[in-house]
Amino acid sequence: MQAMNKYGAEFLGTFWLVLGGCGSAVLAAVFPNSLGIGFHGVALAFGLTVLTMAYAVGHISGGHFNPAVSVGLCVGGRFPASQLLPYIVAQVLGGLAAGGVLYLIASGKADFDLAGGFASNGYGEHSPGRFSMQAALITEVVMTAFFLIIIMGATDSRAPAGFAPIAIGLGLTLIHLISIPVTNTSVNPARSTGVALYVGGWAVQQLWLFWVAPIVGAVIGALSYRMVAGEQR
Numbered sequence: 001m002q003a004m005n006k007y008g009a010e011f012l013g014t015f016w017l018v019l020g021g022c023g024s025a026v027l028a029a030v031f032p033n034s035l036g037i038g039f040h041g042v043a044l045a046f047g048l049t050v051l052t053m054a055y056a057v058g059h060i061s062g063g064h065f066n067p068a069v070s071v072g073l074c075v076g077g078r079f080p081a082s083q084l085l086p087y088i089v090a091q092v093l094g095g096l097a098a099g100g101v102l103y104l105i106a107s108g109k110a111d112f113d114l115a116g117g118f119a120s121n122g123y124g125e126h127s128p129g130r131f132s133m134q135a136a137l138i139t140e141v142v143m144t145a146f147f148l149i150i151i152m153g154a155t156d157s158r159a160p161a162g163f164a165p166i167a168i169g170l171g172l173t174l175i176h177l178i179s180i181p182v183t184n185t186s187v188n189p190a191r192s193t194g195v196a197l198y199v200g201g202w203a204v205q206q207l208w209l210f211w212v213a214p215i216v217g218a219v220i221g222a223l224s225y226r227m228v229a230g231e232q233r
């Protein structure tokens with residue numbers, strides 16, 4: 001039962017991340033009379049989803065909400081490999097459920113069209129700033145690497161207690177401020193999958209990058225933190 005509680009917490013946390021983050025991009029980023037929240041608001045929304053759910057259910061599951069984070073923490077010696085697959089399954093299912101709810105909400109608008117991207121991640125002509133695949137790959141690797149460094153550092157027993165969700169949430173906000181123009185910001189395969197499967201076509205064809213790059217980045221970040229931090233706590 002304790003294991004199911006953890007998987008349930010990961011499902012809920014990832015659901016909220018995708019609904020809150022991608023929902024802000026789809027529903028609120030652009031709005032008439034300059035009332036939209038824009039890139040800054042979307043970046044903050046993603047950070048707030050992680051911050052709020054880390055406090056809400058982080059004590060149950062560790063608050064990963066991201067397959068790349070789970071892989072990175074496993075490599076970093078903070079998470080058992082035996083739990084990796086069920087965590088990833090719970091996270092992806094949470095992302096897909098949130099994508100479904102977001103679709104039901106967004107399709108209630110008369111001119112809604114999935115061709116608008118539905119907050120999917122992409123490169124080339126599907127990058128918000130038309131950045132290349134190489135630029136997208138580098139961005140996702142580097143951003144995820146630093147995300148893992150922030151997570152492992154903030155949750156180290158030597159760090160100030162109780163502030164980890166704030167550091168992690170603000171770290172994710174900063175990551176989005178940097179990289180939304182490049183890829184729409186993934187650093188999270190479950191977030192990417194949760195909307196891409198509803199769009200289909202190009203979004204699914206480019207999805208591979210948003211699994212490979214975040215996982216590679218997470219491994220690099222975890223190993224870098226272990227090298228810098230020395231003894232693991």
